[in-house]
Amino acid sequence: MGFILAFFSKRKKSVLPGFGLSMGFSIFYLSLIVFLPLSALVLKTFELSLDEFWQVVASERAIASYRLTFGASFVAASINLVFGLLVAWVLVRYSFPGKKVIDALVDLPFALPTAVAGIALTALYAPNGWIGQFFHAAGIKVAYSAFGVTLALVFIGLPFVVRTVQPVLEDVEKELEEAAASLGANRLQTFCRVIFPALLPSLLTGFALAFARAIGEYGSVVFISGNMPFKTEITPLLIMTRLEQFDYAGAAALGTVMLLISFLLLLLINLLQHWSNHRHGGAK
Amino acid sequence: MSSVVIDNTNSTARITIRQATAEPLWLKVLLTTLALSFLTLFLLLPLVIVFGEAFAKGWQVYVASITEPAAAHAIKLTLLAAAIAVPCNVIFGLGASWAIAKFQFRGKQLLITLIDLPIAVSPVIAGLCFMLLFGARGWWGEWLNDHDFAVMFAVPGIVLATIFITFPFVARELIPLMQEQGREQEEAALTLGASGWQTFRLVTLPSIKWALLYGIILCNARAMGEFGAVSVVSGKIREQTNTMPLHIEILYNEYQFAAAFAVSSLLALLALLTLVLKSALQWRAAKDYAEAAKLRAVE
Numbered sequence: 001m002g003f004i005l006a007f008f009s010k011r012k013k014s015v016l017p018g019f020g021l022s023m024g025f026s027i028f029y030l031s032l033i034v035f036l037p038l039s040a041l042v043l044k045t046f047e048l049s050l051d052e053f054w055q056v057v058a059s060e061r062a063i064a065s066y067r068l069t070f071g072a073s074f075v076a077a078s079i080n081l082v083f084g085l086l087v088a089w090v091l092v093r094y095s096f097p098g099k100k101v102i103d104a105l106v107d108l109p110f111a112l113p114t115a116v117a118g119i120a121l122t123a124l125y126a127p128n129g130w131i132g133q134f135f136h137a138a139g140i141k142v143a144y145s146a147f148g149v150t151l152a153l154v155f156i157g158l159p160f161v162v163r164t165v166q167p168v169l170e171d172v173e174k175e176l177e178e179a180a181a182s183l184g185a186n187r188l189q190t191f192c193r194v195i196f197p198a199l200l201p202s203l204l205t206g207f208a209l210a211f212a213r214a215i216g217e218y219g220s221v222v223f224i225s226g227n228m229p230f231k232t233e234i235t236p237l238l239i240m241t242r243l244e245q246f247d248y249a250g251a252a253a254l255g256t257v258m259l260l261i262s263f264l265l266l267l268l269i270n271l272l273q274h275w276s277n278h279r280h281g282g283a284k
Numbered sequence: 285m286s287s288v289v290i291d292n293t294n295s296t297a298r299i300t301i302r303q304a305t306a307e308p309l310w311l312k313v314l315l316t317t318l319a320l321s322f323l324t325l326f327l328l329l330p331l332v333i334v335f336g337e338a339f340a341k342g343w344q345v346y347v348a349s350i351t352e353p354a355a356a357h358a359i360k361l362t363l364l365a366a367a368i369a370v371p372c373n374v375i376f377g378l379g380a381s382w383a384i385a386k387f388q389f390r391g392k393q394l395l396i397t398l399i400d401l402p403i404a405v406s407p408v409i410a411g412l413c414f415m416l417l418f419g420a421r422g423w424w425g426e427w428l429n430d431h432d433f434a435v436m437f438a439v440p441g442i443v444l445a446t447i448f449i450t451f452p453f454v455a456r457e458l459i460p461l462m463q464e465q466g467r468e469q470e471e472a473a474l475t476l477g478a479s480g481w482q483t484f485r486l487v488t489l490p491s492i493k494w495a496l497l498y499g500i501i502l503c504n505a506r507a508m509g510e511f512g513a514v515s516v517v518s519g520k521i522r523e524q525t526n527t528m529p530l531h532i533e534i535l536y537n538e539y540q541f542a543a544a545f546a547v548s549s550l551l552a553l554l555a556l557l558t559l560v561l562k563s564a565l566q567w568r569a570a571k572d573y574a575e576a577a578k579l580r581a582v583e
Contacts, residue, residue, distance in 0.1 A: 009388035016470055017480035017525040026380040026395075029372075033448055034401060037413030042424060083322045090319040094312055102320070104563045108327050110502070111555035111562075113509025116548040119536050120330035123337060123545075127354035130333065131325075140430040141407030155326050177305045187307055219529070223536065236408040236512065243412060243516065250431050252416060254311050255409040267396055 004031065027184065041259065044252035056253040065235040072146055072234075073214035074152035076212070080210045081203060084161025090167045091162070108156050113217025121152055122224045144226030157210030164206035165199055168276070172198050201276035208272055212265040246247040334549055334552045337545035349535075349546035357523045358531035359550070361439070364512075365527060366507040369446040373503055374496075377454025382484070384469065385462030396459065402451045410448045411516025414441060431503035437519030442527060445513040450506045494569035498562060505558040509551055 004027055011019065045053065091103055109117065125132040125142040126151065135142045142148050172195055180190040218236040225232040233241075236256060242251035303429055307315070349355060360464040384392060398422055402410065416422050418435035435441045469491070473483040488495075513530040520534065524557060528547055535544035 008389055008391050008395060011387055013466070014387055015474060016386050016467055017474075017482075018484070019383060019389075022379040022383040023389075024385075026376060029376045029379075029399060032449055033444075034398070037410070037417055037448065038401075038405075041409065041413045041415040058516040084375065086315060086525040087319045087323065090316050094316055096316055100563070102323060104559050105323065105327050107559055107562065108555060111505045111509075112330075113511060113529050113548075113551045113555070116334060116509070116551050116555075119532065119544060119548060120334050123333050124329055125540075130329070133473055143322060151305055155330065158326055174305065178395050181305050186304075190305070212404050216404070216409070218406060218408050218515075222544065223533075230379070236406045239406075239408050239412060240516070246417070248416060249419065255406075255412050258406055258409060262406070263401070266397060266400060266404045270393075 003279075019272050023176030035060060038259065041255050042095075044249055045256040047249050048151050048253055052249075053253050057252045061229055061233070062235070062238060062254060064230045065233050065238045065258050068146060068149065068232065069215050069235045071149035072153055073211050073217075074148050076157055076214050077207050077211040079154050080152075080157045080161045081096070081207045084158070084206055085165055085203060087164045088165040088169055092166060100218070105160050107159050108154055114156070114217065117155055118152065118220035121148075121155060121220065123177050125151060125224065144228075144232065146232060147165045148224040148226075149221050153214040153217060156217050156220055157214050160210040160213065161203065164202045164209065164276075168199055168202040169195075201272060205269060205276050206273040208265060208269045212262060212269065215265075216262060302549055331552060331556075334545055334548050337541060339543040339547040339582050340545075344551040345542050346546045346549075349540075349543035350550060354522050354526065354545055355531060355543075358526045358528045358547070361442070361526065362508050362528040364439070365446045366504055368443050369450055369507045370500060370503050373450055373454050375498060376451070377499060378456050378496075380455045381458035381462045382488070384459050385465070386467045399452050399459075401568050402448055407449060407510065407512025408516060411445055412450070414444055414513075414517050418444075436517060437521065437525055441517035442514050442525060445517045446507050449510045449513050450503045453503035453506060454496070454499035457495045457502070458492055461495045462488075465491060490491045494565050494572065496568075501558050501561050501565075505555060506580050508554060522531065 008023060008027060048056070080280075087106065087115070091099065091106075122129075122143050124130050125135070125148055127133065127136040127141075127143070129143070131143050142151065176194055177190050180194045180270065185193065216236060218234075218240075221234055222237060225234065225237070227233055227237055229241075235254060239251045239254050239258075242248075298560075306312075335365075366452060367383070380395075383389075384395065415436060417429060418441060419425050419426060419438070420429065422436075425436075435444070461503045469487050470483050474480070478486065514527055515530055515533070518527065518530055520526055520530050522534070526534070528551060532544050532547050532551075535541075535547065
């Protein structure tokens with residue numbers, strides 16, 4: 001930890017006090033709460049030989065869980081990409097009664113505990129549920145299938161695209177659209193060639209955030225998925241199963257793989273946000 | 285005469301531009317309907333069904349479900365965990381944002397990314413990490429056992445997992461705001477003879493209060509609702525280590541749907557309250573910001 005503190009404490013002089021205290025405390029707390037537990041995870045993985053590690057993370061059951069986790073997260077983030085843009089557009093450009101309430105409600109998935117979301121969605125989409133009964137009549141299984149998992153992930157990721165696109169859309173200058181129109185572009189052309197390119201970085205950031213959130217999600221999925229190995233078992237649940245069998249090293253191996261992917265996604269998101277801020281700031 | 289002609293051309297030109305930068309009415313209605321249907325399906329209906337199912341068996345069952353000893357204990361434990369986790373993360377958030385926003389140092393961007401890390405980590409993995417540290421076969425499991433101090437399957441583990449999950453929420457709200465505000469005001473206060481603590485209390489704190497409050501309510505909502513991480517470390521012992529979300533899971537798995545939704549409705553109310561407070565805080569912050577801008581314009 002001393003090494004970490006030494007790394008971060010090289011700085012320019014400032015007249016403001018409290019750098020040592022605030023920085024020291026932040027690094028201490030960060031190490032204690034985040035680094036230490038995460039390094040325990042990675043070190044536990046090293047108790048396995050390479051062969052054993054491979055057997056855990058590339059087992060058929062694990063691969064089936066990756067396929068579901070990443071597949072459903074990708075589909076859910078894509079749905080959120082389209083509808084997030086639509087919702088942001090309607091909230092910024094149009095006015096209708098109750099708009100402020102709707103705008104505030106978009107953050108519900110951030111504030112509603114995942115377990116509550118999980119049982120509510122399951123109750124809605126179960127074969128005898130309010131919506132599930134129609135699907136049931138049509139012979140489509142929603143709850144306890146990959147479809148249900150995707151729906152839960154759509155709910156969880158819903159605010160991300162809306163909240164990243166909304167401020168950028170508010171800042172798109174009307175003059176640019178007027179210029180496009182006066183140069184003879186129709187509305188669709190203006191949208192595709194002027195507005196959409198300005199929104200693209202924020203759209204991608206929102207997509208990546210929703211995707212990153214979805215692959216780690218547990219609470220809402222565990223109720224609606226039915227948790228059948230090879231079919232509706234997501235990776236976090238597989239980790240949970242390993243834990244319940246006291247296979248800590250196996251759980252840690254799967255956890256390390258997920259952690260690595262999450263970390264790479266976080267870096268990608270940071271790059272996207274940097275690009276987005278740059279584009280966004282440059283347009284002004 | 286000529287001026288009238290010019291005015292005419294101007295106004296027709298303006299009218300065509302206005303039409304060219306707006307969608308036709310039918311498209312507006314279609315898009316709005318689509319967006320609202322999507323939101324109804326994914327936000328409104330889950331919320332409605334929580335309250336609908338909670339009261340499905342009547343008011344008495346509802347009250348009984350949230351006052352029975354196991355539920356009352358779960359509510360108390362959830363409040364306790366949040367009451368410890370939130371202040372810890374507030375102190376960290378203030379410290380980290382002071383260091384990051386007011387000073388230039390190497391690796392700042394890296395530090396900001398690391399603070400965000402818990403958001404990207406799956407809650408189950410967070411719980412697993414604490415299990416590996418404090419569990420019976422973990423790093424310190426034996427030592428803790430010898431000294432008769434339980435972290436796993438006990439309250440300290442639940443608090444630690446909650447702190448991990450809600451770690452970034454206050455810092456994330458404060459860092460960008462304090463970075464934008466810069467350090468001129470603090471420097472001025474110091475030049476005028478204020479102590480470091482006075483500067484922080486009288487200059488910095490008032491200018492970040494709305495963002496700080498927003499961070500706190502968000503952090504609190506997450507702390508009270510955390511499920512995955514707490515579910516790994518708690519052991520789910522009724523009336524001992526059961527938090528509200530875990531209690532909901534147990535009730536649901538026992539097919540006591542009305543009771544599960546009754547406890548859920550309390551957390552849903554908390555979520556709604558969080559959203560209302562959030563809107564109110566944003567409105568206040570915007571008002572303050574506008575007033576400050578007006579003052580600057582007068583100067």
